[in-house]
Amino acid sequence: MSDLARLVVVLGPTASGKSALGITLAEHLGGEVLVCDSTQVYRRLTIGTAKVPPPEQRGIAHHLTDLVEPNELFTAGEYRRRALETLADLGRRNKLPILTAGTGLYLRALLEGLADAPTRSEGLRKRLRQKAERRGPGYLHRLLARLDREAADRIASRDTQKIIRSIEIRLLAGRSVGAIHRSGRTGLEGYEVRKIGLLPPRAALYRRIDKRVERMIEAGFIEEVRELVSGGVPADAKAFQFIGYSELRAHLDGSLERVEAIRQIQQATRRFAKRQITWFRKEPGVDWLAGFGDESEVAAAALRIAQESRL
């Protein structure tokens, strides 16, 4: 007899049917859906991020989408804060939280917490970038090597993004990345977490991805991107880094054929799915199901897993 609240997590690669399964589980178990997806937190990115349209939500509340504008930056830390608030809210209303997770980092940030590292500093990053441009390739990595040998050894010299983050932590916190990480982090407490992983056969998943991209185009994905552009979202906005949005923006300004854009989107999505699978494989304590979340046998199995109690 525990007083732990329950949290059901549905995780898996894109197009594996997480959303559908989440809704099914919510219907049967009196739950609400918490989306854990780094792109769905953006408003006005709807078709391309595969948000569930309201009619298909079947009355199940969906949280943690549409939190910021397309030109804003969102972070794992911010996601964790918002998710904790939402969890507390569901707890008060006695609803079962069902987290549908496609963004591994955000899921980990919520479940395991983040180290006590400083949040990103745009000013510092800008200065580092400018300096790097003047000093040429390799400069940032050499700088990091001087500041934090351990971090530099771990990060590839061309991985500018991670190098900058490490320099930032070292400079702002005054401590090495390793030291900060070793000092621990606080994970989610008070929940019994059940993780259900969707892992459909690779070939079938890829086929579904290709088809889904076509359906997105038919559903008006290109128009959605056109509205973002005409709505004043700048070319360097976060939103235009996402799969589909970058290709279609190129298509709209005439530098990419429509068919070629679609091909590239499908390609990028397949690769993305691959990376998600790599990440989730390491996730501890997952009950894996070898199918799509909208298949009835999979849903039945998931329902059993979600309900059974683990000692």
Added chain:
RNA sequence: GGACGGGUGGGUGAGUGGCUAAAACCAGCAGACUGUAAAUCUGCCGCUCCUUGCGGGCUACGGAGGUUCGAAUCCUCCCCCGUCCA
């Protein structure tokens, strides 16, 4: 029937006598990743063996022969594809 051009590893395609299991790119596979994460980055990618080594063996550039110490690369014949002429 004739004249050219071409047939290279899953795909595109470079390579015109040794440094070539064969560039590059794509696809694929595997991995890393604690505040940009749908991002960013890394490795593998003919088969095989082991004492896993800048290691050994085998197979490979349409087919069969030949020249050569040595051929994807040169020669001969054949097959196939494309364009053009009849």
